[in-house]
Amino acid sequence: MAKDTSNQKNSKKSKKLQSKGAKEQVKYTKPEESPNRLQEEEEEKAESTSSEELSPFDSEVEGEDFSDSDDDKSSLSGSESESSELAEDEDVFVSSDEDYVSGDGTSGHVQNDDHGESDDSRQVEESDSSEDEVAPRNTVGDVPLEWYKDEEHIGYDISGKKIKKKEREDKLDSFLASVDDPENWRKVYDEYNDEIVELTKEETKMIRRMLKGKAPHADFDPYPTAVDWVTVDDFEHPFPDAPEPKRRFIPSKWEHKLVVRLVRGIRAGLIKLDEKPKEEKQVYLMWGEDSNSTERHHVPAPKPKLPGHEESYNPSLEYIPTEEEIKSYELMYEEDRPKFIPKRFTSLRSVPAYEKAVRENFDRCLDLYLCPRVRKKRINIDPESLKPKLPNRKDLRPYPTTCYIEYRGHNGSVVSISTNPTGEWIASGSADGTVRIWEVETGRCLRTWELEEAVQHVAWNPAPELPILAVTVAQDVFLLNIGLGNEEEQKRVEELLHIDFPGAPDDSDSFATIVKWSKNDKLGGVRLTHFKTVSTVEWHRKGDYFSTLMPAGESRAILVHQLSKRQTQRMPFKLHGLPVSTAFHPTRSIFFISTKKNVRVYDLLKQRLVKKLETGVREVSSIAIHPGGDNIIVGSKDGKLCWFDMDLSSQPYRVLNCHHKDITKVAFHRSYPLFATSSDDCTAYVFHGMVYSDLNQDPFIVPLEILRGHSTTNGRGVLDCKFHPKQPWLFTAGSDSVIKLYCH
């Protein structure tokens, strides 16, 4: 019942408060405040009861007083109702203890006074025990009293003087006291304060209650109704009000199990406490007798280099570098400097500790775990075994090996040579402006023509019945009558070289500007005057046509002349780059034009490009066609020789890097499987170059001989080479104005 009333009261009060000071109060302070209020209320109640008990007549007045003082402005009616409600409580209270009223009233008043003084203190000190009310007189502090058991004093006062203990009364005294004073049972000795305290009735009552197992205060309600202090509706988030789980209150099963396990282990001696585990490195027989396991798939580290003589503590004297050498090491770069400088000690006892020992070992460690390891195939072979096995040169004979005759007579470097078809005579053109005819066998100079300017090229007519020599000098091409052969032939030659009118012949105007055919009486031949410098002249195999090359002639660089008709034609092909060399096919009507990079093959009848051969060299200097017509050799200015098999590919079949200077000329032998190159490094190479009629078989190339003998002049070496048409002999023309014949 009391609970209900207090509830009601509380709700009323809260309402009042709300109405009263809602404006200042923040909403959330409400629940905080309400318990305080409740407490106050309760205390108030207790006081009122006590006051009632003290003077039942003034109960109303006092109650009013208190209520007024506590909560000001509360309505009278409210207080009245309160008091009436409180009165209902009374009987419970009173019935429980009759002696309460008769207890000391002063203390009750003192209490009331205290209440009146401050609410705060009351809030802090909730218990009503006498200890709290009376300040302790002792200053022992928070130490056990046993310490003072044998002392005469207990603690110190404020001035530092000992506080003497009171004399303890002996048993007799106490007995007498108990006999004398009926209230003596109330007196209790307080050891702490060293005094005798008389228990009040209240206190005895409390003790009694406690002995009975009840709460010490009579007004303590062990079963209050639950009050929903928090109105959940106002919260944004749900208020957790789930009850604490059971597991929080009961001991863990698993911990228990673990403990049991450990205990059992310890009991059984399996778990040994306070004993260090044995640290014993076990060594055992790891590898059995026949460990036939597989090989490691692992790259083993290379072994360190073994020391040489120079690392000895006492090396031979020649291993020790001289002073100058050691000084020269200092000028070297750090990397090039030798890591180890040999030293010599005359006796073993004078050898010091090696200061780099740890360092070198560390470097080795770094190498072992930081360096990538690659299994590299080190070619431990004799370098000579790299060279291809050449067939015995003796089996490839005959080929020119030895210089047999020198043809001397020119004053300048011999630029070009040419043999007659039978191989009896050889013509040579020189930079001193002369053309000479030599007898091959004897080296006799048959005839000499004096031309004003340096001869560029000489070419003997391939037809044996027409002993005509084509010579290019600057812008002119001369066709000279050599004057060999029988009378019939002479007559024919003269006929051919006879031009009726020295002016422009029956040519069209356009070609008149390029080439002018005219008669040259002094030399006894025909003169073709070109518009640009002519570099080479090439005869067609039949001896009627010949082509001339003017590198600077652009679209009209290559001209074809017909001797019998004295006609001149332009090659109807577009030139791709500067032309270097030209050649007629030995059997078919095919024409080869070589530019600096490529060789182009044209069909003259169909007038179209047949093939383009890519040399891949820096600059082509000359080309030669194999008598079979399917193979070409190309010499270049970087000393490389390319062999092309035209049936095979447009790429070279083989590139031979033979000379270290420009190749000046390449040449095939007409009948023997030989070819030769001449170069500015004063050598000529002779190769065996066999071409098989079987298309499946590749050409077979073997270098045979290096021919030396020419000396260098103005940085040029051998300028031309030609094979003898019938014998395996080679003519070479050098810049040292000598022509040499090499025979087998």
Add this chain to the structure above:
Amino acid sequence: MPKHYRPPGKKKEGNAAKYMTRSQAVKYLQVSLSVFRKLCILKGVFPREPKKKVKGGHQTYYHVKDIMFLKHEPILEKLREMRAYEKKVKKAMSKKNRDLAERLLSRKPTYTLDMLIRERYPRFVDALGDLDDCLSMIHLFAALPAIDREREKIEVNRIHNCRRLSHEWQAYISRTHKLRKTFISVKGIYYQAEVEGQKITWLSPHALQQVLPDDVDYNIMLTFLEFYETLLAFVNFKLYHSINIKYPPILDPRLEALAADLYALSRYFDANSRASEMELKLASVENGAKSKDAELEESELRLAQLQHQLPSNEPGALMHLMEDAEGKDEDDAETMECRNLFKNMKFFLGREVPRESLLFVIPAFGGVVSWEGEGAPFEESDQSITYQIVDRPTQGRKFLSRDYVQPQWVYDCINARIILPTDDYMVGRVPPPHLSPFVDNEKEGYIPEYAETIRRLQAAARKEVLPMPGMDIEDLADPQHLLAEGVIDRAEAIEAAEKKKKIAALQEQYHNELKLELQGANYSSVSNDAIQNATLNSEAVEASVPDLQQIAEDAANMSKVLMPRKKRKLYEAMQIGKGRQQAHVGLLRERKRKIDAAKGSK
């Protein structure tokens, strides 16, 4: 990342999938770089060189398989555990939880490396083949002082362990006479032994205070050492097992204290070999011995062993034992040769010579050795001593019955495998140059003078006859011999040239005759010229023939012309190497010449 785990879009093949960089690997394994390094060292994983470096040329690449190999290593887990343990200890310490810290410290996690050794060296031969670095390092650490710096710490017990292991190894080598070559260099003493067909070379530093540089990461070295210690222990076990000796050896503490470990070990061997014999006897007697008695027996054996060790203090006993050992096993010819080199010789070492090295080396070649100091098997005054090894300017008291030699004599004798005359190695003299036995002089192209002398002595010992010194040297030292391709080639060239000359002359004659015949009267006037020309030609022929070197070179060039570019470049590179070697040899010769000239002038 393994191939089958690759997320879509990542390469599954090629270098990008096959290799990963070091930082990728570290991230993948979730370890720190130092742990990764340790793992790599222990597992023997090394970087690779991919053909295409996907992540750039400055990175280090590892093969993915190697990284997976590391990932599945139990030691990786162990290392993580250790790291966690360290944290626990640190935490306990910083919380002043002394009890916990002490308890933790008593239970430090450890790992063993035996499985790794098994894995890296599946066969014993593999382990022997990889022993060079191991031995060098252990010998180095055996000579190092223990340090206790802030960061780096070399513990004393590890150094003691290294000493022990190195002595055990040396004792085995010495006992079984497997040492082949020795070389005193500035860096230390190199030894080469041959065990089971594997040539094992190691460097032992001079027994002096070693320098510890600051710019060296000792942690790396200690990690290597950790592995090597375990490896050598197992190798030693196997080796000791193979000669029926118990491992680890139990040494006489008195000798050990005197730092005569090797001698103590050799005595242990002797005792053990006897014990094993006894054991055999015992086994034969008590065929059905009960298991209960086994322990008792063992203790008996141990007693017997110790008893045997005691009397062998006398040198006679040792000698006797040596002979015993010889009789027993049959070894290859080289071992026999090594065993008998110092047979019946007694050495006494002075105080100033490197005792440890000589104690190792002399018994390895069958000699008996003692030293000045406590625990030595025999005294200096022993009359049967044949050689006393001293290294001091003068020797005060001399016994006439023995030769006094410098220590180098022993090493030179070993390398030459003959007993060299002691005159050059006498006390107070500067000994002849000490030459490396690891150099193939013939291949090098330069033979030092003393090597030649030794060869002569060797031949004399074998009762062979060598060609005269002057001839021999000249033949080899001929520069032309090196330049041209050998004597045979040169002879051929000369022959060819000669033939050419003859043929040319014959041809010339023939042609002249032919011409005369053919041309007859027509060209009669020419004939004079022709004769002149002929004479000229013969001169030209003369000029062209003698250049033999040219011909040889031409022959060499000729085949070079036909070589493909790749081979030609290789050939040229080889020639460069050859040239360098020749330059070195030339320099040596030049120096030698100068030295000789200086001597001559004096």
